[in-house]
Amino acid sequence: MPIRLTNTLTGREEPFQPRHDPVRLYVCGMTPKFHPHVGHARLFVAIDVIRRYLEYRGYRLKHVQNFTDVDDKIIARANQEGMDPREVARRYSESYFIAMDALNVRRADLYPTVTDFMPQIIRAVQELIDSGHAYVVDGDVYYDVSTKPDYGKLSGRTTEEGQLVGARKELEPGKRDPRDFALWKAAKPGEPAWESPWGPGRPGWHIECSTMSRETLGDQLDMHAGGWDLVFPHHENEIAQSEALTGKEPFAFVWTHIGLVTVGGEKMAHSLGNFTTVAEVLKQHEPMALRLYLITTHYRSPLAFNEESLIAAGRGLARLRAALEGSVPDPAAVEPAWAQQARARFEEAMDDDFNTSGALGHLFDLAREINRRRDSGEDMGQVRGAQQTLRSLAEILGLRLEPAAESGATRDIAPFVELVLDARQTLRSAKLYREADRLRAELRALGIVVEDTPTGSTWRRARPGE
Ligand SMILES: [Zn+2]
Incomplete structure (x- = not known):
């Protein structure tokens, strides 16, 4: 087909x-x-x-x-x-x-x-x-x-x-x-x-x-x-x-x-000033949660941006990850028949005009089935094979299920960087520019790049060699 x-x-x-x-x-x-x-x-x-x-x-x-x-x-x-x-x-x-x-x-x-x-x-x-x-x-x-x-x-x-x-x-x-x-x-x-x-x-x-x-x-x-x-x-x-x-x-x-x-019914656009940058979202949410949220709706339909669905996507991501808990990638694992069926249903959904919401539904079903069989102590060889299927299907959607060390680390330091930026803003408001610049330089030395924009300061981790 x-x-x-x-x-x-x-x-x-x-x-x-x-x-x-x-x-x-x-x-x-x-x-x-x-x-x-x-x-x-x-x-x-x-x-x-x-x-x-x-x-x-x-x-x-x-x-x-x-x-x-x-x-x-x-x-x-x-x-x-x-x-x-x-x-x-x-x-x-x-x-x-x-x-x-x-x-x-x-x-x-x-x-x-x-x-x-x-x-x-x-x-x-x-x-x-x-x-x-x-x-x-x-x-x-x-x-x-x-x-x-x-x-x-x-x-x-x-x-x-x-x-x-x-x-x-x-x-x-x-x-x-x-x-x-x-x-x-x-x-x-x-x-x-x-x-x-x-x-x-x-x-x-x-x-x-x-x-x-x-x-x-x-x-x-x-x-x-x-x-x-x-x-x-x-x-x-x-x-x-x-x-x-x-x-x-x-x-x-x-x-x-x-x-x-x-x-609010209007398209998100720079020109309308109603936008949320990706960097802003990623201060609160994992990148893979945002990605999952974005593909929950069919690609041709409009998507009303809302925080609750983004949080729900984070929970969905955690459910998929839970099904892989304690397992390591094993390319040699044999896909059991019940995981093959999940793969076939996933492909059927994707063949139908890239129906990612349908495909995700099959991923969640597979994750549930893995948990059920693992908890009831069934053949662990089959469970490992199905876990490998879950990994590979998630990868087709671009979802990384192994928790990324980098994103975790970024999330942990976010409140501290924000605190320093707040302090720096207070210095700037008081026209204490030299002290504000010093904070920026100190952050830079710690590998944090601060960028000032008309709507406030943003930050990110420096890239290797930057
Ligand atoms: Zn063009």
Whole structure:
């Protein structure tokens, strides 16, 4: 039985039939303008689970995920913090890796950035002009949507809400049609700019992904993934550009969209200020508890962020761990029939559009069965085999069941570090900056890195060699 998954492009659940080996997976990554929040964690954990399961089922993958390191919001953050935009992007890209490493999200094969691909992006814009799909207006370049009759096939939409279109049109007076979108934006004073045949400026967001995916993976992708909020206009515009550039359809055979994390019914977003960073969550909860919480809901559904469910996930994690208590990994252990059945049910759930909540249910059933048989003193060889099954199935979901020494240690010191940071804040409020700096340096000597942000100070452990 092939894996079945929902394709946003067709609106249906379909058998997964990749055209390439390795499977070409492109993911729209982060705009590194601040520390990653729970919404980012959900997106990248969900994609990590999909990737792990495809690999478990024998596929090889090439996973490319970009960083949008040139962006209005990065420039705004740089101005706010008195930093260079490149430094902002570097700093928060680093923060992304720290958070995702903690959540056991495996790294992509490649992380292209806009600044690294500028000549290729400029060439793609020129090709679209040359082929009649784009036009130049006073240093700006727009994609001409009227040249793509099937525009809107992913989202079923062709325009943004009326209000937005109106606002955009005023900002972009040269546009022939409100649906047209920018491929290149003429430089504004005080912003980073690159030389181009149309004058200094920077690329539009959509052409960046079309270019980076083509340069790193090829003309057509097996799977293109991202958050639900990217369906329109970002992914719709990627399709229009890429298909115009290559003449090949579809640009991506499968479109996979991950549901958003919501707070009070609104999406969690840096721009709305309603976010909780991954680092903040990890001060109170184990990384694996957050990961378990995030995959309890199906990846396509919205997830309302709440503390109680996060605590419940921590208890669930403890239940899974209890079933492994006193056992050590034993790859030679033979899987008994009852554990084979659990594995088959787990696979059945995952084959059905990566139904992680169903798969987790089977993991909990298996853990209960292990406990029952162990407590009643049944054949310990079978119990060990089933414990090995539990370990390997949890690993497919990226759940580390062996308690991690590092995360335990971090949890233990958290109250003490917080206490020192509180004291430092008091010193800063009293303008005793030299004493405050001394505390920061002392913490650094102890391997704790303190970062000051507009919303307060955060801390993390220094990495080896840092
Ligand atoms: Zn993208």
